[in-house]
Amino acid sequence: MNADPAAQRRLLDLAVVDADLTRAAHRRRSLPELAEIEQADKNLRASRDSLVAAETAASDLDRDIRKLEAEIDQVQARGERDRGLLDSGSISSGKQLEDLQHELTTLRRRQSVLEDDLLEVMERREATETELERGRAGLAEIEQRRFDAVRRRDAALADLDATETTRKQQRQAIIGELPTELVALYERIRARNGTGAALLREGRCGACRLELDRTALGRIREAPPDQVVRCEECGAVLVRTAESGL
Ligand SMILES: [Zn+2]
Known part of the structure; x- marks a missing residue:
């Protein structure tokens, strides 16, 4: 030719x-931000999963706390009723009095066991709260990192768009001369x-x-x-x- x-x-x-x-x-295919975003998405999923697990644990513990508190209330109410009966002087039977005294002792013991249980569950709930706060902070950090990477990716893509538009125009002009x-x-x-x-x-x-x-x-x-x-x-x-x- x-x-x-x-x-x-x-x-x-x-x-x-x-x-x-x-x-x-x-460059459009291999922007480092693409891998960064992909990694952030993976981390987000993992972080959300563990946050959901901690939230479930926290709500289970809250339920346990409410149950124990209700039981303690019942035991206390029963004790107050018994003490009321004792104080009223309306019971004259020695056997009945002895039974009441015995029940009050049992109720005190039961209350003490329930209160120990409650304390333990509340401590676990507190530990779960710390875990939740850490999890939420971690999630927010990953979301911020992803947001930043998306912004950088979009800026890089806009640059590439501009470059490509200019180059394609130049290409057409040169081809037109040949x-x-x-x-x-x-x-x-x-x-x-x-x-x-x-x-x-x-x-x-x-x-x-x-x-x-x-x-x-x-x-x-x-x-x-x-x-x-x-x-x-x-x-x-x-x-x-x-x-x-x-
Ligand atoms: Zn050659």
Whole structure:
């Protein structure tokens, strides 16, 4: 294929724009914030699960506390009733008095056991509260970290959007100046190998970095300037300039 050497050189500008577009696409997929957000989501799930477990434990303990308190109230009420009866002097039977005394002793013992139980449950409830507070603080921290990562990701994406819009406009402008056939060739090579055109610099292909041998260089040296020459290794259009080392 033949093409005006100026058009061939312009392919280098197109290749620079395309390399930028490729970099932007790669960056879009590999933003560190994406992994950060994914990790934060995992941590959020784990943190929420353990918070739910602590909340369940706390509400179970609250229920136990209410039950024990109700039992203590009952025992106390019963004791007060018994003491009322004793104090009233209305009971004259010695057997009845003895039974009442006995019941009061039993009730005192029972109350003491219940109060010990209540104390123990309340201590566990307090420990659970500490755990809950820690869990809530941990969750808030993870949510904040995720929020920050999302903000950074969105800023990076907005930058990439702007870069891509500019580069695509530049791409269209360059393509508009070039012969259709040359662009078609460039696009074909780019689709296959990633780089459509490169500078031949000091005898080396700018796309695959291969150093051309003397025979290949000789062929290129003898080719007319408007002939489109290509790298034998990667197929890229090799653009010749004063830097080519020919
Ligand atoms: Zn090459």
